[in-house]
Amino acid sequence: MRTPTTTTLRDLIVNEMNVEKHTMTPEEIGLHCQTLPVIQEEMFKILDFFRRSIFNREMVRRQIHQIQTECAGLINALDRYTNLPELMQPLKTAVMKCLDEISQKLDTDFETYLNLDIRMPLIYLRGIQAEIQSDIAMVSAGFKKHGADPKLQAIILESITDVAKAIQVENYRVRYVKSLQYSLISLCNRASNHEINNDLCELLLTLNYNPDAFVKYYRSRITRELSEIYELKEQFNYLYLEEKMLDSHPMRKYKLAFDRSRKKAREILILFVRAELSYLQKRESILHPDPVTMPVVVNPVAYSPRPGSSYKIRFSLSVDALAYLIRLMIQAKVIESGVRTELLSFIAGCVQTPGIGSNGISPTSLGVKYKQVVQSTANQIRAALKRMLHILDTEFPLER
Structure with missing residues (x-):
């Protein structure tokens, strides 16, 4: 479908504004500046038609991809005009504003239809790269604060830096790196030194x-x-x-x-x-x-505290809470884990939690929950620790 981005705007940018092909008069510049709002309004009507149309999704997607690709190409072409006469600068600004408005409407109204594999216009990329570059220092500082594995640090920071310095980058990768940096900074603000490498790997797999x-x-x-x-x-x-x-x-x-x-x-x-x-x-x-x-999994009976005994410690919280409590004690160096699978298999064989049947706790399940902790589990343990601290303060109050 032919739109102003394939006809009027393309002819204006590629031909009339190209000083090697054409010299614009003040009258031509003024006329184009007056017609740009009309072109923008026409494009908005076309986009609104697609948004409310009865066409199938694939047909709408093809049209949006066409407009998106044309806008990106025209923005790059306009950005390359660095030596325009002073007289043409207001026109360049007005055309860029028109293309910006169309691009923003695409992002707002057609997010699920956009082609994120096309390269981001360079003028947009430069602005986002400056943000990425400034956040690299925060990510690096967080890694050093928690003592993250230098090899893992180098892998992550190098991939982010490559995007921050690239001349051409796909839209999806720019968005991904921005999201990755935000997630890494958030992780460093809440992670513990002891588990930072595990937490980093889990986050990277999730992303x-x-x-x-x-x-x-x-x-x-x-x-x-x-x-x-x-x-x-x-x-x-x-x-x-x-x-x-x-x-x-x-x-x-x-x-x-x-x-x-x-x-x-x-x-x-x-x-x-x-x-x-x-x-x-x-x-x-x-x-x-x-x-x-x-x-x-390892047979829990092999790790029974007393051979032949079926006694189990009754734990009032969930298996998730048990796994996180073990993790906290290891991180706080209350217990030495040794080979973690052996420790978890031993505990699975001698602890009973609510809702667990006669087969007992699965060491495999306990190991998975040890690595994947959610907020509700942390809240359970926090409440239990507060109760224990209250008892401790009651029995052995601090001397003042």
């Missing part, structure tokens, strides 16, 4: 931060932690738990990604974990030719 460097980092992390576990059974447990965590990881938006041309980070990592599991199973079959059924 589908999928550059190759991060995927390789996470793979090496799994490989390193796996090498620190000597028992084959424990290695199986570790990988099963990692697979479950990755497979159940929440995604905020389906198309959210640092690089939309690549698979989701968690999908790549799940394939890696399953390949490691397959390798362990083959190694087990070689070491033990007789069929052996490998358990998904």
Whole structure:
């Protein structure tokens, strides 16, 4: 469909305002300045027609993509006119304002129809890059404050800096990096030093931060932690738990990604974990030719505090709260975790929570909840700790 962006505005910017093709007179400039509001109003009517039309979504999407692409091209063409005569500067300002208004209406009324794969106009990109550059210092300071892994820091900051310095960047990636910076700053404001690397990795997986460097980092992390576990059974447990965590990881938006041309980070990592599991199973079959059924989790009975005893500690809060309480005690160095899977399996075998059946707590479930804490769980633990502090203050009041 032909619109003012394909006809009048295009001819004005590409031909009449090009000093190498045409020299505009004051009368021509004045006439164009007067007609620009009419062109803008006509474009708004066309967009309102699409917004209320009975056409199917795909037809509307194609029209919006066309207008969006044309606007971006015309904005870039106009921005390249850096040596226009002084007489033409008011016209350039008026044309840019007209294109800005059309672009803003597209963003406001047709957000779900926009083509985020096209490159952002350079004049817009420069402004957002300045914001990204100023926020890099805040992100870096937060990482250093909490002692984040230098390798992980470098991966994140390098990818953000690349976008901040690029000449051409797709719309989706600019939006993604802005959102990523906001999430990283928020995390650094609330995270603890002890768990910062785990929290960072969980956040990046949730945001589908999928550059190759991060995927390789996470793979090496799994490989390193796996090498620190000597028992084959424990290695199986570790990988099963990692697979479950990755497979159940929440995604905020389906198309959210640092690089939309690549698979989701968690999908790549799940394939890696399953390949490691397959390798362990083959190694087990070689070491033990007789069929052996490998358990998904460590048998809690093996870690029972008293062999033959069925006694369990009755815990009045949920499994989520139990997992978070263990995590807090590890972070506060009240207990030493050692191999975390062994600790969680031991606790799962000797603690009873409300609503749990005769099979008891699943160590795998406890491990997942240990990594994924929500606000309601934190509120439960906070209330319990306040009650304990009140009892402590009553029995042993502070001397004044």
